[in-house]
Amino acid sequence: MSKHTHSFQAEVAQLLHLVTHSLYSNKEIFLRELVSNASDACDKLRFEALNDATLYEDQSNLEVRVSFDKAARTLTIQDNGIGMSTQEAIDHLGTIAKSGTKDFMSRLSGDQKQTASEQGQLIGQFGVGFYSGFIVADKITVESRRAGLKANEGVRWTSSGAGDFEVEQIERAARGTSVILHLRGDAEEYLNAWQLKQIIGKYSDHISLPILMEKEEWKEGEKEGEPGSMVKTGEWETVNKASALWSRPKKDITTEQYQDFYKSISHDHEAPLSWSHNRVEGNTEYTQLLYIPAKAPFDLWNRDKKAGVKLYVKRVFIMDDAEALMPQYLRFVKGVIDSADLPLNVSRELLQESRDVRLIRDGSVKRVLSMLEDLAKHDKHEASESADGVTDVVSDEDKAKEGKYSQFYAEFGAVLKEGLGEDFANRERLAKLLRFSSTSSDTASVSLQDYKARMKEGQEAIYYITADTLAAAKNSPQLEVFKKKGIEVLLMTDRVDEWALNYLHDFDGTPLQSVAKGAVDLGKLQDEAEKKAAEEAAEAFKPLLAKLKEALKDKAEDVRVTTRLVDSPACLVVQDDGMSQQLARMLKQAGQSAPESKPVLEVNPEHALVKKLDGSVHFHDLAHILFDQALLAEGGLPEDPAAYVKRVNALLV
Numbered sequence: 001m002s003k004h005t006h007s008f009q010a011e012v013a014q015l016l017h018l019v020t021h022s023l024y025s026n027k028e029i030f031l032r033e034l035v036s037n038a039s040d041a042c043d044k045l046r047f048e049a050l051n052d053a054t055l056y057e058d059q060s061n062l063e064v065r066v067s068f069d070k071a072a073r074t075l076t077i078q079d080n081g082i083g084m085s086t087q088e089a090i091d092h093l094g095t096i097a098k099s100g101t102k103d104f105m106s107r108l109s110g111d112q113k114q115t116a117s118e119q120g121q122l123i124g125q126f127g128v129g130f131y132s133g134f135i136v137a138d139k140i141t142v143e144s145r146r147a148g149l150k151a152n153e154g155v156r157w158t159s160s161g162a163g164d165f166e167v168e169q170i171e172r173a174a175r176g177t178s179v180i181l182h183l184r185g186d187a188e189e190y191l192n193a194w195q196l197k198q199i200i201g202k203y204s205d206h207i208s209l210p211i212l213m214e215k216e217e218w219k220e221g222e223k224e225g226e227p228g229s230m231v232k233t234g235e236w237e238t239v240n241k242a243s244a245l246w247s248r249p250k251k252d253i254t255t256e257q258y259q260d261f262y263k264s265i266s267h268d269h270e271a272p273l274s275w276s277h278n279r280v281e282g283n284t285e286y287t288q289l290l291y292i293p294a295k296a297p298f299d300l301w302n303r304d305k306k307a308g309v310k311l312y313v314k315r316v317f318i319m320d321d322a323e324a325l326m327p328q329y330l331r332f333v334k335g336v337i338d339s340a341d342l343p344l345n346v347s348r349e350l351l352q353e354s355r356d357v358r359l360i361r362d363g364s365v366k367r368v369l370s371m372l373e374d375l376a377k378h379d380k381h382e383a384s385e386s387a388d389g390v391t392d393v394v395s396d397e398d399k400a401k402e403g404k405y406s407q408f409y410a411e412f413g414a415v416l417k418e419g420l421g422e423d424f425a426n427r428e429r430l431a432k433l434l435r436f437s438s439t440s441s442d443t444a445s446v447s448l449q450d451y452k453a454r455m456k457e458g459q460e461a462i463y464y465i466t467a468d469t470l471a472a473a474k475n476s477p478q479l480e481v482f483k484k485k486g487i488e489v490l491l492m493t494d495r496v497d498e499w500a501l502n503y504l505h506d507f508d509g510t511p512l513q514s515v516a517k518g519a520v521d522l523g524k525l526q527d528e529a530e531k532k533a534a535e536e537a538a539e540a541f542k543p544l545l546a547k548l549k550e551a552l553k554d555k556a557e558d559v560r561v562t563t564r565l566v567d568s569p570a571c572l573v574v575q576d577d578g579m580s581q582q583l584a585r586m587l588k589q590a591g592q593s594a595p596e597s598k599p600v601l602e603v604n605p606e607h608a609l610v611k612k613l614d615g616s617v618h619f620h621d622l623a624h625i626l627f628d629q630a631l632l633a634e635g636g637l638p639e640d641p642a643a644y645v646k647r648v649n650a651l652l653v
């Protein structure tokens, strides 16, 4: 086969441009990425060979070799893993298959103009993988042969990282892949064994395969006065620890090693917020090392992305699998689960059905929730002094957890709420982890326990309101009577709140009640005189309500008098069993059908505008304005905005 030139997919060209221009300050990560690809390729071979041992050919020792040639200025990363066929080289090294990465690329090159360093930080969040080689190389040659193919079915892929790459068929006896980097003039520091070992130690120590480098020894100059130098001995040595970090005892692992391992599996450049490392024995035996990141990744909302938890069986990598190991609402968790009981050739189908996997998943969810509970417990330390004058001493370890739960919640709180609908078994634990803003706190820091502890005497429900923004929630007319009476109301502004709260009817025996649903019933919080006044008003307003109902029959289900308003003339509420206006709007925005239900208009009998209505020559216009304004106040839009403006203007002149 002769040489063929192919063009990179547009996103690859963009990625290459960004990689070479913005990752320059952190050049060395290229080695981590290429070694990790090499190790993945060996894992893949091991996995495929479970069903077909001939793929090992006569070489079953899997390894990665890193070597350099000073004279040619090349650095080579070679593995004897699965290798690539010609078509695979074209497909995998010329396109980006991962959908999340594609979205991300289009975001980066869209309207948002970030500086190079911001882009660098963003890119650092996902694996740039193979293309990171171009940070240090102006040309990359990949030579490969897929396991099982003949020696003359090798492939050579070459590119200078501009717009295209060349592919040709070659003879290659060795199975696996060599990535040969032709280093740029300013990347010669990587032609140095000591430097390479440092980087491998930093990023790739945990790789469970041996990474080999050729041994060097010091040789004096041949003649007097001639300087000595390091020369290669022809003998290869293992330069990484080659032991899976999670399989080592906790006491032998430093904080730094835990953090470095996290960075290498997550592509995150920031240290994680917390982690938990355990060996679980019992019905099924496994080791878990689970991390909670400090920052949400760019594709947190992509529910289809691969989960961050990798499954190993006795240290052999099996797969990244979303659903089987971690539920969707914990998709931000990263880490490793290594089972001692599952068969090595476990398939995806089997995973879904396996009792062991179910136990592992339950155990891992519990572990993550405990980690979060612990962070929540230590989020704030109030100096507490007991009666005998003894001040609680907070350990350094607990001190270090201060503020972490708030940080976690700001990043992942909205995702955690999905759990209310997804994970019934843990709903109560999840409910305790929720935090909200309220009429007494602008920050999302009020837990349902806090709320309950502050409830007024006679208060029988946990009140909440949902809105698009905090300002809209805070200024909602529906809150007026609650403010007047000093009753706290939770303000919910996450898009997921409405949906999630459908699954949480009560907390610790106290019902949750939306202040925008049904008639307001403050129960024991309302005194007899107030109840009587409300009944009298309802009676006295009957004729007016009937007229309003007739005027607004296309818009409102009903019109009634309310005691929930203090300063506003009117507000909209939905029937007890109805879908809130907010949720209906969200569904429509998302292109889904929402049941057409008309809201109830509630009017404030004490308000001057309402009192003026009866007998006004503008009754019809005022009725519509009243309705449209109530809609505006809760973040909606009048059905016919121009008609609304016309009506108001007619009254203004």
Ligand SMILES: Nc1ncnc2c1ncn2[C@@H]1O[C@H](COP(=O)(O)OP(=O)(O)OP(=O)(O)O)[C@@H](O)[C@H]1O
Pocket (backbone or CB within 6 Å): 033, 037, 038, 040, 041, 079, 081, 082, 083, 084, 092, 093, 126, 127, 128, 129, 130, 131, 176, 177
């Ligand atoms: N040494 C290798 N041996 C065999 N295949 C490889 C090798 N290096 C890369 N590939 C193939 O090229 C693909 C693209 O590699 P790249 O590093 O860009 O992304 P990735 O490994 O899929 O993702 P990430 O690096 O983010 O985990 C890989 O998925 C793999 O199929």
